[in-house]
Amino acid sequence: MLVTTNAIVLSKIKYRDHDLIVKCYTQKEGIVSYLLRGVLKGAKGSKTAYYQLLSQVQLITDHKSSRGLQYIKEVKINYLYSSLHTNVLKSAIVMFLAEVLSMSLQEEEQNDTLFNYIEATLQWLDTHDQYANFHLLFLLNLSKHLGFYPDTSQIDSPYFNLEDGAFVFRNSSRYHVSEENLSLLKQLLGTNFDALESVKINAKQRHAFLSFILLYFELHLGSFKKPKSLQIFNDVFN
Structure with missing residues (x-):
């Protein structure tokens, strides 16, 4: 056919x-x-x-x-991309996200919403110059399409439980985040790609948040493992 x-x-x-x-x-x-x-x-x-x-x-x-x-x-x-495969930093993002998507996407059926999300955000990356935090928001929003987007009903809580995917007032799991990572999570949950430039964090904070969100994927996707390209990606962005 x-x-x-x-x-x-x-x-x-x-x-x-x-x-x-x-x-x-x-x-x-x-x-x-x-x-x-x-x-x-x-x-x-x-x-x-x-x-x-x-x-x-x-x-x-x-x-x-x-x-x-x-x-x-x-x-x-x-x-036709204008910069995604020629800009060194964007190429590193491409290599990293391609590996993440390859491990995360397993379905053999049509999902227009997810496909359109990936298509549109890659085009956004291709045409913008301020993209240091792009991968963080991309992965966070991807979790929505994969079924484990954070439950924000108690977003004012001091902890985020990675296993339950929810904000909690009492820490009951060894898989939790607080302080800087929690603050950045709350900030990104209320941000779209066009407002990413307003998210001000340094390389160390960016690295720490990426480690958290990759662990979040590991906990919710049985087939997911730490990407082999992660070290190269971190070297480029540090």
């Missing part, structure tokens, strides 16, 4: 001498892996540039649900 869908590239690995296996988050089919035969030797109609991490493409695919690896018949750029 021929399927036309927008897609976001999450990962790619070399297979044999000239092939690639590319994992994408697609608008119509959720997570799908594609086998690209001969793409590394310039097979007709194939360009590796289409499959850079987090590239936004439109695919026409020969989709068969019984097949583990699908095939791409046609591909074209759906949104």
Whole structure:
């Protein structure tokens, strides 16, 4: 069955001498892996540039649900980034978020709201110059789409329980945050991307909050592990 869908590239690995296996988050089919035969030797109609991490493409695919690896018949750029793959700092964000998304997104079904969120926020990052805290808000908002966004009904509480995903008045878990991380969490919960510039924190605070939110993902997603690209990411931003 021929399927036309927008897609976001999450990962790619070399297979044999000239092939690639590319994992994408697609608008119509959720997570799908594609086998690209001969793409590394310039097979007709194939360009590796289409499959850079987090590239936004439109695919026409020969989709068969019984097949583990699908095939791409046609591909074209759906949104051409101006800086995401050329700016060193943004490229580090791309590498990091692609790995996080690859571990976090497991569904094999359509979710327009989640797809549109990822698509729109990547375009925001591509076109803005003040983005030091982008990844923090991106991950926090991603938790909403994955089902464990913080419960803000008691947001004035002095603790946040990571296991329950809720603000609490009494610390009853070893997985909790308070003080600086708590203050930043409350600030980001009331912030949109256009207001990120108003969030003033230093590299040490940014690093600490990222560690907290990655632990939050680990506690709520059984398949999630600390990203391998985290060290490189932290080195770039420190």
